Amino acid sequence: MTEKVAVLGAGSWGSILANLLAENGQDVTLWSHNAEQVKVLNEQHVNPRYIKDFTYSKRLKATDDMQSAVDGASVVLIVVPTKAIREVGGQLGQLLSKLGQRPLIVHATKGLEQNTYKRPSEMLTEEINEANRTDIVVLSGPSHAEDVARKDLTSVTAACADFAGAQTVQKLFSNDYFRVYTNDDVIGTEFGAALKNIIAIGAGIINGLGFHDNAKAALITRGLTEIRRLGVAFGANPFTFIGLSGVGDLIVTATSVNSRNWRAGNQLGQGKSLKEVMDNMGMIIEGVYTTKAAYELAQQRNVSMPITEAIYQVLYEDADVKTAIHGLMQREVTSEVE
Numbered sequence: 001m002t003e004k005v006a007v008l009g010a011g012s013w014g015s016i017l018a019n020l021l022a023e024n025g026q027d028v029t030l031w032s033h034n035a036e037q038v039k040v041l042n043e044q045h046v047n048p049r050y051i052k053d054f055t056y057s058k059r060l061k062a063t064d065d066m067q068s069a070v071d072g073a074s075v076v077l078i079v080v081p082t083k084a085i086r087e088v089g090g091q092l093g094q095l096l097s098k099l100g101q102r103p104l105i106v107h108a109t110k111g112l113e114q115n116t117y118k119r120p121s122e123m124l125t126e127e128i129n130e131a132n133r134t135d136i137v138v139l140s141g142p143s144h145a146e147d148v149a150r151k152d153l154t155s156v157t158a159a160c161a162d163f164a165g166a167q168t169v170q171k172l173f174s175n176d177y178f179r180v181y182t183n184d185d186v187i188g189t190e191f192g193a194a195l196k197n198i199i200a201i202g203a204g205i206i207n208g209l210g211f212h213d214n215a216k217a218a219l220i221t222r223g224l225t226e227i228r229r230l231g232v233a234f235g236a237n238p239f240t241f242i243g244l245s246g247v248g249d250l251i252v253t254a255t256s257v258n259s260r261n262w263r264a265g266n267q268l269g270q271g272k273s274l275k276e277v278m279d280n281m282g283m284i285i286e287g288v289y290t291t292k293a294a295y296e297l298a299q300q301r302n303v304s305m306p307i308t309e310a311i312y313q314v315l316y317e318d319a320d321v322k323t324a325i326h327g328l329m330q331r332e333v334t335s336e337v338e
């Protein structure tokens with residue numbers, strides 16, 4: 001059955017997920033707040049600022065009018081950076097209330113809100129009335145937009161407390177190159193998604209400093225331990241962290257030159273300033289913001305996250321990268337298994 005889907009956010013990931021759904025035969029409208037980008041998408045089927053050398057499906061329509069995208073949609077997919085979730089979610093909530101609609105809400109955003117430390121699904125719960133949504137589903141996992149664009153084989157997770165919601169998303173997105181698993185652990189899925197970006201920055205720093213595979217493997221493994229620690233403190237299922245939205249996403253982000261977080265860390269390791277790195281990226285580097293949120297949250301909850309703390313010192317306290325990484329090796333020795 002063809003579903004009417006609205007995709008809100010036309011950056012790298014939103015535009016490629018919208019394209020995938022259009023290719024799957026869904027009736028998709030992609031909303032962007034940028035009228036010029038919409039014109040180019042509709043007339044030339046390209047989105048060069050975000051995905052280079054790629055032609056989008058002619059089935060995909062774009063608009064800068066959120067109401068026309070959302071009107072009649074049974075599914076709304078939100079793919080904007082964490083810092084824009086409240087604004088876009090709030091606009092959506094008002095529209096759905098005005099239109100009297102109750103769609104399935106899906107999001108693919110990876111981060112935690114500054115100061116409140118809320119997960120994207122918590123923000124959406126607050127911004128969209130219960131009467132105007134069925135379930136909220138999180139779509140997450142190892143999935144670089146560039147790889148999905150070229151139809152590399154990709155597997156991800158659809159997480160929802162209600163199995164039916166996760167299953168709807170599974171059916172909607174799955175095809176012969178994009179395989180969706182279900183999970184009922186929304187908390188673990190969102191913590192894994194947000195926190196892996198911190199470790200990816202660390203892995204980039206390690207590379208930029210000239211360290212090799214041993215250091216990378218150790219950072220990823222111990223990084224996963226502290227991601228799990230914080231997630232479990234908030235009620236996550238520990239097994240989620242050995243799944244696609246946990247270690248899967250950590251591997252793809254902490255080992256790939258396609259990762260914006262890894263590239264940011266790599267440049268920091270090579271001696272560039274954070275400002276220089278952020279000015280040049282042109283796309284969201286979620287890990288920079290998540291590091292601050294996770295560091296503060298870990299302090300508040302008394303959860304040990306030494307790698308996050310070291311990255312925080314580099315990003316926010318102007319610590320020397322080399323000293324911060326060596327500091328991790330000089331801590332008191334301890335047991336691996338908790």
Ligand SMILES: NC(=O)C1=CN([C@@H]2O[C@H](COP(=O)(O)OP(=O)(O)OC[C@H]3O[C@@H](n4cnc5c(N)ncnc54)[C@H](OP(=O)(O)O)[C@@H]3O)[C@@H](O)[C@H]2O)C=CC1
Nearest residue numbers: 010011012013014033079080081084109110144145283284
């Ligand atoms: N890229 C990827 O491979 C993947 C990304 N993600 C996650 O998806 C989320 C989005 O990332 P991604 O698409 O890569 O980011 P990009 O930086 O590529 O694009 C962000 C998009 O959001 C738009 N946007 C930003 N603020 C607002 C706002 N207030 N209102 C409306 N639109 C806004 C931007 O518009 P403008 O052009 O005007 O700035 C842009 O179109 C992130 O949380 C990321 O971690 C998840 C999996 C894979």
Ligand SMILES: O=C(CO)COP(=O)(O)O
Nearest residue numbers: 141142143144259260261
């Ligand atoms: O989340 C991602 C892949 O799963 C994208 O990571 P980056 O934002 O680091 O590019």
